Amino acid sequence: xxxxxxxxxxxxxxxxxxxxxxxxxxxxxxxxxxxxxxxxxxxxxxxxxxxxxxxxxxxxxxxxxxxxxxxxxxxxxxxxxxx
Numbered sequence: 001x002x003x004x005x006x007x008x009x010x011x012x013x014x015x016x017x018x019x020x021x022x023x024x025x026x027x028x029x030x031x032x033x034x035x036x037x038x039x040x041x042x043x044x045x046x047x048x049x050x051x052x053x054x055x056x057x058x059x060x061x062x063x064x065x066x067x068x069x070x071x072x073x074x075x076x077x078x079x080x081x082x083x
Contacts, residue, residue, distance in 0.1 A: 002021060002025075025044075029044050030042040030043060030044070
């Protein structure tokens, strides 16, 4: 949607909302942990329309879940959970 506004030269019409949009976009960024050296498992995750209604706590929990799943990933496959 932001890209479409840019193509239409309409970004100036949303000046008051730009900061909120920027903050919202960065909520989908997955940061590397200090011990990670490979950029393959971080960047921006896809978003859904319902996630924009999530509280900060729900977004944090989703990020923690994503990071947990990322740790279990080995060469594109998930490890079986330890019992």
